[in-house]
Amino acid sequence: MNHYNNDLRKDCERKDKQAIGMAEAHVDNRSFKCLICLQECNTPRQLPCFHTFCTGCLDTYINSEYVTEDNRTYFPCPVCESPCYPHDKDDPVSSWAGSFPRNQLFASSMFKETESGKTFCHGCLTDDEENVASFWCKACSEALCQPCRVAHRRSKLLSTHKVIAIDEVSKTDIRMPVFVDNTCPRHTGKTIEVYCHDHNALCCVLCMALLHRRCTNVKGIGDTAQMFSLDVIECELGKMTDESKTIVEEDENKLTTLESDYEKMTSNVAMIIEKAKDKLDDLHKRFQTGLDVTYRRHRDSLHERLRTNRIFQANFENTNQLMKVVKGKSPDVDTFIVTEQSKTQLLRHVRRLQQRTGDKHNTFELKMRYDVVLEKVVNVMTTVGRLEVSSSLSSSSHDSLTSIRQIIDTLQATSSATSFSESMSSSDMLSDVGHVTVPSSSITPRIDVWTGSLSLVKSVHKPSILGYITPYLTGVVFIEGEGLLAADYNNKKLILFDDSYEYIRHYDVDNGPIDITRGFEQNELLMTQMNGSVIRCTFQNRVLAGSTSIGKKDCVGMVWGIDTLGDNILIGTDYSVEISTSDFKQVSPIPKRGNSTYVAASPMGLFYYSEEDVIVCRSRDGKEVFRHMCKGIKELRGITLDQDGNVYVCGMESGDIHLISHDGSRERVLLSRMSGITRPYAVVLHPTRQEIIVTSWRENVAFEVYKFCDQ
Incomplete structure (x- = not known):
């Protein structure tokens, strides 16, 4: 990756040198x-x-x-x-x-000026007021009106600043001061303090506590910004801007061609109709109507595509302008925050662009096949001809969009900070942001889950686990520094395995545990049981303690899956998904069909659950986002998410594992069959390694571990 970054920087430097002449003559238009x-x-x-x-x-x-x-x-x-x-x-x-x-x-x-060229007061502009400035503060680099000048002089901290008349300042020096908003968009009053490299996310401390507590590659925002480099980002954004311009120009040309074809065809048909005189008037109207409808439909389609791509182009232009604004500053926190925010919105925009324009045609060629007997058999004619439209996506637009997708993928895969000497766990960050560090291991490139294959790493058989009857592992969770903790419903136990999936010990519980997840506090676990209760307990240093019931569901059928969404608890029952507060109050049920409901929550505020053989995605307020029918899957059971929001789900009766994209637009059968499991039940992902753990439904093999590898 470092070789790639170095080559990219050299390429950018060459382009910068070639453009020096143009840049010197260019007027900065921000x-x-x-x-x-x-x-x-x-x-x-x-x-x-x-x-x-x-x-x-x-x-x-x-x-x-x-x-x-x-x-x-x-x-x-x-x-x-x-x-x-x-x-x-x-x-x-x-x-x-x-x-x-x-x-x-x-x-x-x-930069705003009055019609006469006078400068507006910068302080007033921040409150959407336009008052002419009469003064200039050299220390603040701000234009001031008379009232703001008085307030400026009365401030103890600002009273020593040198303020001069605005007329003594060169117009090129008058610029609004640059402000970077470092507040957290999710939590009011909180500032961005850390950066999660697992999710490429800017976070406040509350984000860490509620959304990234399981992440292991976290670093203070100041430390990350020190290693930040803007060169690679600028070069890639420049490429994307060029490609977006190509797409827009192509659409504009195609729209002009379509309009020209329309005008020519209208003129030609009118000439033929004129020759046919009065008897063809009715046919002329029919044809013209059909032509107009067809033209408007494709014109509107192309207009919509053009507008979407113009928005896309404008977004990249805005991002480029942002880079120009912050480029003059030394690489610091503000620059890093702006870059990461831009990458986030560009990724979302590109995904949306792919959905809206990826397969939409922008080439429409209007052709007219005239009836061969038009001039010979006027009396028997029923139509002037048949209007045909051939459409396609031009190769240049297709290539540009493909190039943009590749650049976005590269930006997402490449951290803005080119190297990191140390990482930090989320649990450390909660107690002391930016101070407690642990050594990081070398980062292995991640395999694309949509193209990579799975290979068997390990099979854990029944005899290696202590139990009176065949273990039935219905829920599993990874615990930092502890290992893999599994809920054994049959033997009423919680079973602990180390990071190599070797049995360590077990813990007896009063009722059969069904599912288990991390809670809201450090070392806290939440667990559902077959008697309908939800248990809160702590697990630290291989000690299970403080098991207390925080509620019991009075519902028909059983309680199954459990997960946390922000500060809410998600619980899957036979006939609903219920959302409650952390203290088990204000329950809000979402009715559903089917049974054995498992749930999984995304840091983006979405949650997923099974309804018969369909995966349902909803937003935090319960509004349905999409439904996805998995092809060939039968009896959905366990469900989990990876760091990109992709959904992994078990088909117990079909014996397979399916992968679904976060937006439901893609699906892949990861495992059509397993080595020693015919009825997969629960699934979980290793927090740092690309490994999938799948449990069985009362089989000799308790669970199997698979690892992603290149095809």
Whole structure:
């Protein structure tokens, strides 16, 4: 990877040298475009997904998107469709747009002047007020109006700053100060303090406690930023900008060609109709109507594709402008935060772009096959001819989109910090952010789960596990520093295995344990039991203690799977998925069909569960996102997620393991059959190694371990 980064930097340096002449003549134009109106962003508001829009455009969109009947408390981002929640869901919808933070980087880079060329006060502009500035503070590099000058002088900290008349300052020196928002988008009042390399995520301490407590490759944001390099990102963004321009230019040309074909065909057909005189008038109208409908349909399709790609292009231009804003600063926390935010929104945008335009054609060739007897047999004619449209995606657009996908994949696979000498566990971060470190091992390149194969690592047989009857491992969880803990429903035990999957010891429990997961506190576990109760306990230094019941479900059928979603508990029953608070209150059931319901939660605020032979995905508020029918699978059981949100699920009766993408758009049968298991039941992933552990339903082989490897 270091060789790749070095080559990429050299390539960028060569391109920079070639462009020096152009750069010297180029006038810095730091205007950013709204991704709705595609005009200069006016009072920019940034959503949690990092996409930015005019306040007015966002307000209009929210009011048109919000549906009162659904009683929704969020709206999808206009670009990537990520769920966006207002600061207070009880506020009127008309105030939602203004509740999102201003994008200070966008605002600070939009240099505003009056019609006469005078400068507006920078302080007033941050509050959307336009007052002419009369002074300039050299220390703050800010333009000040008279009232702000007075407030500036009265401040004890600012009173010593040298303030001069605005006329004494060169126009090239007047720029709005650059502000980088380092607040956490998920948790109000919290700042970004750490970076999770397992998920490429900027996090506050609450994010670590609630969403990344199982992650092992975590580092303080300051330490990470010190090793950050902007060269690779800038070069890749430049490539993506060029490719997006190619796509937009191609669409514009194709639209012009389509309009020209339409005009030529309309003219030619009109000439033939004129020759046929009055008797062909009716046929002319029919044809023209069909032609207009066909043209409008394909024109609208191409317009929509063009708009989507223009938004895509504007997004990359915005990102490039961001890089220009921060490039002058030394590599530090602000630069790193902006880069990671940009990578996140670009990834989401590209995924959405693939869904909306990946297979849409942008070439429509209108042809007319005239009836051969048009001039000979006028009296028996029923049509002028048959309109044919051949469509395709141009090779240049296809190549550009493919190139963009590859660049995005490279950015996601390559950390902005090129090397790391130490890593940090999430449990350490919770107690002392940025201070307690543990040595990190060399990072093995991850295998693509969509193309890699699985090989058997180990089979753990019944005789190696102490138990009176055949073990029935219905739930498994990895515990940092402890190993693999499995729930043995048949023998009413919890069984501990080390990191090599060797049996260590077991713990007796009162009722048959069904599923087990990490809790909200360090060393805390949550467990479901066959009597319908949910147990909270602690597990540390191989000691199981403090087992207390936090509730019992009074429902028909059994309680099955359990997981945590933020500060909520998810519980799967025979006929519902129930969402409750951490103290087991305010239960909100989601009815479902089928039984043996297992659940899995994603750090992105989504959760997944089985309903008969279908995987259902819902957002935190219970709204359904998608349903995916697994091909050939029978009797869904265990379910788990990897760090990219991909879903792994067992088919107990079909004897296979399926992989489903986080958005339900892709599926793959990972294992059509296993070595010694015919009825797989539970599944879990190793937190650091690309290994899958699959348990059996009362078979001689208790569980098997498979590892991803290259094909």
